[in-house]
Amino acid sequence: MILIRTNDGYRLKxxxxxxxxxxxxxxxxDILQRRLERQGHVRTPRDAAELLRVRLxxxxxxxFHVLWLDQRHRILGIERLFTGTVDGTAVHPRExxxxxxxxNAAAVVLAHNHPSGVCEPSASDHLITDExxxxxxxxxxxxxxxLVVGAGGVVSLAERGAL
Numbered sequence: 001m002i003l004i005r006t007n008d009g010y011r012l013k014x015x016x017x018x019x020x021x022x023x024x025x026x027x028x029x030d031i032l033q034r035r036l037e038r039q040g041h042v043r044t045p046r047d048a049a050e051l052l053r054v055r056l057x058x059x060x061x062x063x064f065h066v067l068w069l070d071q072r073h074r075i076l077g078i079e080r081l082f083t084g085t086v087d088g089t090a091v092h093p094r095e096x097x098x099x100x101x102x103x104n105a106a107a108v109v110l111a112h113n114h115p116s117g118v119c120e121p122s123a124s125d126h127l128i129t130d131e132x133x134x135x136x137x138x139x140x141x142x143x144x145x146x147l148v149v150g151a152g153g154v155v156s157l158a159e160r161g162a163l
Contacts, residue, residue: 048109049147049154051078056113056149062089066096067109069144076103086115091128093135100141108136111147119150121157129157 008018048067055078056063062084068076081096082089089112100108110132112125129146136143145158157163 046156046159048111048145049156052109052111052147053149053154056111057151059113060115061085062087062113062115064089064091064110064112066099067111068100068103068105069107069109070104071106073107073144076105088124091132093128093131096132097135097139097141100136101139105141107142107144109145109147110143111149113149117151119148119153119155121146121148121155121160121162126157126162129162133163 002012006018009020009023011018052065052067056065063080064082064084065078065080067078070076079099081099082091084090091112096108099105110129114120125146125148129143132146133143143163145156145163148155148157
């Protein structure tokens with residue numbers, strides 16, 4: 001499949017249908033999610049980083065997503081839990097715990113984006129990670145990682161020793 005850039009957006013080679021950036025990103029998100037599901041489980045914090053980078057990297061507002069995992073780190077699902085503004089989003093640990101129980105998760109990978117493009121974790125990012133780790137720990141759910149996504153890449157708090 002070859003994408004050709006046009007003045008209006010993109011189109012597939014041999015097709016006249018114009019695709020928007022949102023169409024292309026949605027297709028990329030679907031491809032990466034299917035690849036991760038085929039793999040079957042998350043072995044390292046980086047396994048989910050590519051999917052989450054595509055899903056969150058170009059957004060102009062903050063979103064907080066959770067990758068739900070079972071005991072063997074097999075993927076139960078991925079879900080956007082909170083949507084915010086250009087400079088923040090409110091994350092409610094109570095709601096994360098409630099959803100973890102609903103999906104019967106044993107572990108999670110947390111992720112959110114920085115619309116500024118800078119993926120350096122803030123003090124608030126570290127605080128909410130600690131709070132979620134404590135809250136989820138009470139019900140036996142492990143926080144595997146918290147990924148901070150920017151246009152330029154992904155920072156793993158686990159790789160930095162913050163978990």
